[in-house]
Amino acid sequence: MNLKKEIEDIKNEISRELNLSTSKKEIENIRIKYLGRKGIITQKLKNIKHLKDEEKPLYGKELNILKLTIEEEIAKRGQEITKTVKEEEQFFDWTMPGDRRWLGHLHPLTTTMDEIVEVFLRMGFTVELGPDVETDFYNFEALNFPKNHPSRDIQDTFYLENNLLLRTHTSPVQIRVMEKIKPPIRIISPGRCYRVDNFDSSHSPVFHQVEGLYVDENVSLSDLIGTLDIFAKAVFGSSTRTKFVPHFFPFTEPSAEVLVSCPFCKEKGCSTCKHTGWIEILGCGMVHPAVYRSVGYDPDKYSGFAFGLGIERVCMPKYGINDMRLFFENDLRFTKQF
Amino acid sequence: MKVSIEWLKEFVDIDISIDELARRLTEQGVSVEGVEQIGEDYVLDLEITPNRPDLLSVFGIAREIKAMLGKENKKNPFRITEEVRTTGSNIRVKIENFSDCPRYTGCSIENIELGSSPDWIKRRLEIMGIRSLNNVVDVTNYILLEMGHPLHAFDSECIKGNKINVRRAKEGESIVTLDGETRKLDSDFLVIADSEKPIALAGIMGGEKSEIKNETRNIFIESAFFSPTLIRKGAKRLNISTESSYRFERKADINSLIPALLRTNELIIKFCSGEMKGGITDIYKKEEEEKKKVFFSIEWLNGFLGSNLSRKEIIEPLTALDLNVKGNTSLEVEIPSFRRDIGIKEDIAEEVIRMVGFDSIPSSNKITFEKVGSIPENSLKINKIKNYFVSLGYDEVVNISFVSNGEINTLKIGKEPAVIQNPITSNLTHLRPTLIIGLLKTMKKNISIGIRDVRIFELGNTFVYTSQGKIDEPLRISGAISGHLKNHDWRAENRRADYYDLKGDIEGLFDVSRIKDVRFEKKEGDFAFLIEGSNIYIENDKVGFIGSLSKEIRDKFDLLEKVFLFEIELAPLLTRISFDYKFKPFPRFPAVLRDLCLLVPENVTHHQIEKIIKNSGKKLVEGIQLFDTYYNKKFSPGLRSFTYSLTFRSNNETLNDARVNATVEEILQSLDNGLGIKLRGEE
Known part of the structure; x- marks a missing residue:
């Protein structure tokens, strides 16, 4: 008989028996069955002397290994049993809780960001990324924030050494892309932004944005309204309404803030919308000709729109989160809810 | 800016409710942030955007309301009915550089009676946030609020030589401003000087010496236009913002200087007596510009x-x-x-x-795009990595990018971190060179609320200086586990996480990324905060580390349990992950299994054994599974037992016993020769 197969069979059988065993007594019986004085292995070892000489060493070696392995397995199983179930307590109750693994959770900012990106991908926007550490040119000058101009006060900036700064919005990506390629351009740039703000329930020095840019011939304000209307309905539900309110941003003209009807109270007024019925989620406008000039586009040939929305600002009303600090405190009681 | 409805009504009839006014102003781009009732009056709190300095006055807002309601202005303080003769006052004005100050006007008023203003003026000033001082200063502030143009009143006795020189400050000059602060000046500051020294910081703040005092009888009123960038720079450098500098840096209206001056005169003569001495000074180098x-x-x-x-x-x-x-x-x-x-x-x-x-404006429905958007391949890979960790029960955390120098030093992370010049607090001064600090803080936070069993990861940018002095932003993933692996339920073996749990998760990451050549090598001590640590290599690139947090650091972060953590730089991983892979057909020939129970000297690592088995296995070794380690006092000192299960398979034939036996023999021989490893039972 094939030695290997024989040993393998014995091993398998022992494993099976050990797995079924639930008490120390049963394990002891298994031990006796195989390793006792008249046990199966013991017998086999005794029988070696009847083999041909050339078979003896291999047979002996393999059986000895088997014996050691079995001893270890038996010892292990013995420990397992004492740890888990006491002999007398075996019963079956199908209503007892199942054995649960811990689930992992993506951060709500990640899921919200992905969801927003997904909506714009379907509308033909391509994702472009850029660095967090920026220069004055990309973050301000090319976006029509002149040096020493009060418009810079809107975005109070963190500065690093060597005139570098932390981007206050992801708009620098728009400039970097426009410098490289000609219209038509339809991009969104998600990412992390920084402004000098202290933490409170609606501010954080670090926050996240998705910005969009669409430049082509004959792009109109009406297209902007249509695009953001579709976006709002996709994220907050098909009955969502949008309201555009004139505003000021240096890099767009005209500019607007966009409010969406409160997804909780349907414009009746509740604590989430501060009893106004509307929630401000983004800023937008038609790209300012000065921006085109800074990247070498002909402002008379092209027109387009840009928009920027805060991920936190979208995420908060969506999930009824009332304090922005919750995003960055990493209290796992928060994260595990998403 | 706050504005009184009662005052607005002086200029325009408002026949709609306050709420409707607030709503319509907001919809017209003049955002009303709040409405407050003060006595009979209402006060609107407006957010004026930096492009609209014309709205920084009661009249400016009234003009906007007038346009909105389709009405006429009831009166206009800018309208001048009589011809103004600029014959010059008794103070001689000189402008050193017209690009700093294109226009300067002023006049003298003598024999004023200083006192307090009428109550209605005080009230209007107060509502808009300005404290009443005396009738002269109140009038200049009143005009500032009404017309939006800043004015300044000097005590004429303090203008030495009856001369005003609008010039840059000289190095070493200084001035004590109205707030009592001594300001050191240099040539970046524009000043109003008399024949001797600066008496006011132009457009920002007056000087204490030339201010209106109880004994002041004769005054000089200034109505000027200063360079917006110059005023802004000066105010920024002194870190102050005044009603005056706020308006000048947003650019004053050069045509409103004379109307504002005349209206100031009118009110001063009305409330403070006095009479104008001489005429009006108007120094104006008019650029011949057409009407825009x-x-x-x-x-x-x-x-x-x-x-x-x-x-x-x-x-x-x-x-x-x-x-x-x-x-x-x-x-x-x-x-x-x-x-x-x-x-x-x-x-x-x-x-x-x-x-x-x-x-x-209709909402366009022509947004039919000719192509579907795309996403950078790296972003897809990153999503895959995040989802991998979530599937293993890790929670994603998001920390801000700022850490303290102390935290960096605690971990003794070698690379030079980037410093923030204007941090918001002293513990958020540096850009994070590693994600580990954030993870440790997250663990500390959660332990403080009673969550001890933690499995977390973060994926994000870190910041380090390159050798060229640029700031690099390597993307990293970092994770940590601590405490139990599962809930303590009726059945679970309540085991605590250890190094091998975490290592398995990392190996799995490389597996799903289809990255083969990964090594864990004992760390070379560049991360002092780790014990039982190792560096992680892909081919020859060191990409990260894994290990157990030292007790010293655990204590600093109040972490009671052992913490195992890793950090991996993603770039070398992302470049190697490929979505371009093909299905592999199942093997055609059966596998043969062999178990080897080895006695291994203590200084030999699993990795060494694995390498020898692979090399001497003649490509027949398909799998190497370490399935048991064992120690027994009966072993010779310094030895332990490793039991391996080897899978042999050939792509060309069914392996027979003889072939496998020969290969096993060769493997055993190489293990013995190379590492002094013997088969157990043969020692």
Whole structure:
């Protein structure tokens, strides 16, 4: 008989028996069955002397290994049993809780960001990324924030050494892309932004944005309204309404803030919308000709729109989160809810 | 800015409710942040955007309301009925550089009676946030609020030599300003000086010495235009912002200097007595500039807005805003000097849209895009990595990018971190060079609320200086586990996480990334915060580390349990992950299993054994599984037992026993020769 197969069979059988065993007594019986004085292995070892000489060493070696392995397995199983179930307590109750693994959770900012990106991908926007550490040119000058101009006060900036700064919005990506390629351009740039703000329930020095840019011939304000209307309905539900309110941003003209009807109270007024019925989620406008000039586009040939929305600002009303600090405190009681 | 409704009504009839006024102003782009009732009066709190300095006054807001309601101004303080003769006052004014100060006007008033202002003036000032001081200063502030132009009153006795020189400060000069602070000056500051020294910081703040005092009888009123950038730079350097500097840096209206001066005179003479001495000084180097005009066509406007507005619908709101429009289909708009924000046709489009409302623009449904958007391949890979960790029960955390120098030093992370010049607090001064600090803080936070069993990861940018002095932003993933692996339930073996749990998760990451050549090598001590650590290599690139947090650091972060953590730089991983892979057919020939129970010297690692088995296995070794380690006192000292299960398979034939036996023999021989490893039972 094939030695290997024989040993393998014995091993398998022992494993099976050990797995079924639930008490120390049963394990002891298994031990006796195989390793006792008249046990199966013991017998086999005794029988070696009847083999041909050339078979003896291999047979002996393999059986000895088997014996050691079995001893270890038996010892292990013995420990397992004492740890888990006491002999007398075996019963079956199908209503007892199942054995649960811990689930992992993506951060709500990640899921919200992905969801927003997904909506714009379907509308033909391509994702472009850029660095967090920026220069004055990309973050301000090319976006029509002149040096020493009060418009810079809107975005109070963190500065690093060597005139570098932390981007206050992801708009620098728009400039970097426009410098490289000609219209038509339809991009969104998600990412992390920084402004000098202290933490409170609606501010954080670090926050996240998705910005969009669409430049082509004959792009109109009406297209902007249509695009953001579709976006709002996709994220907050098909009955969502949008309201555009004139505003000021240096890099767009005209500019607007966009409010969406409160997804909780349907414009009746509740604590989430501060009893106004509307929630401000983004800023937008038609790209300012000065921006085109800074990247070498002909402002008379092209027109387009840009928009920027805060991920936190979208995420908060969506999930009824009332304090922005919750995003960055990493209290796992928060994260595990998403 | 706060503005009183009662004061507004002096200039325009408001016949709608306060709530409706607030709503409509907001929809017109003058955002009302709040409404407050003070006695009989209401006060609007307005957010004025930096492009609209013309709205920084009661009259400016009234003009906006007038246009909104389609009414006329009841009166206009800027309208001058009599001809103004600028014959010069008794103070001689000189402007050193007209680009710093293109225009300076002023006049002297003598024999004033200093006292307190009438109550209604005090009240109006107070509502808008200005404290009443005396009747002279109150009048200048009153005009600032009413007309939006800053004025300044000097005590004439303190103007030495009866001379005013508008000039840059000299190195070493200083001035004590109205707030009692001594300001050291240099040539970046514009000052109003007399024949000796600075008596005011132009456009920012007056000097203490020349201020209006109880004994002041004769005064000089200044109404000037200062360079916006110069005022802004100066105010920024001194870190102050005054009602005056706020307006000058947003650009004053050069045509409002004389009207503001005349109205100030009128009120001073009315409330403080006194009489004008001499005439009005007006130093003005007038650039011959034509009245600013903007041209556009109705066709362009409707194309740009995607609207269908008629000529009338376009012209009416512009005219209501005091813009003069001419032309039929091609229009010409004359821009008054107080609307410095309008310069191009897009600005006109904004004025139109503000007035007609966004609701009159149809929502386009022509957003039919000819292509589907795409996402960078790296972003897809990153999503895959995140989802991998989530599937293993890790929670994603998001920390801000700022850490303290102390935290960096605690971990003794070698690379030079980037420093923030203007941090918000002293513990958020550096950009994170590693994600580990954030993870440790997250663990500390959660332990403090009673969550001890933690599995977390973070994926994000870190910041380090390159050797060229640039700031690099390597993307990293970092994770940590601590405490139990599962809930303590009725059945679970309540085991605590250890190094091998975490290592398994990392190996799995490389597995799903289809990255083969990964090594864990004992760390070389560059991360002092780790014990039982190892560096992680892909091929020859060191990509990260894994290990157990030292007790010392655990104590610093109040972490009671053992913590195992890793950090991996993603770039080398991302470049190697490929979505381009093919299905592999199942093997055609059966596998043969062999178990080897080895006695291994203590200093030999699993990795060494694995390598020898692979090399001497002649490509027949398909799998190497370490399935048991064992120690027994009966072993010779320094030995332990490793049991391996080897899978042999050939792609070309069914392996027979003889072939496998021969290969096993060769493997055993190599293990013995190379590492002194013997088969157990043969020692």
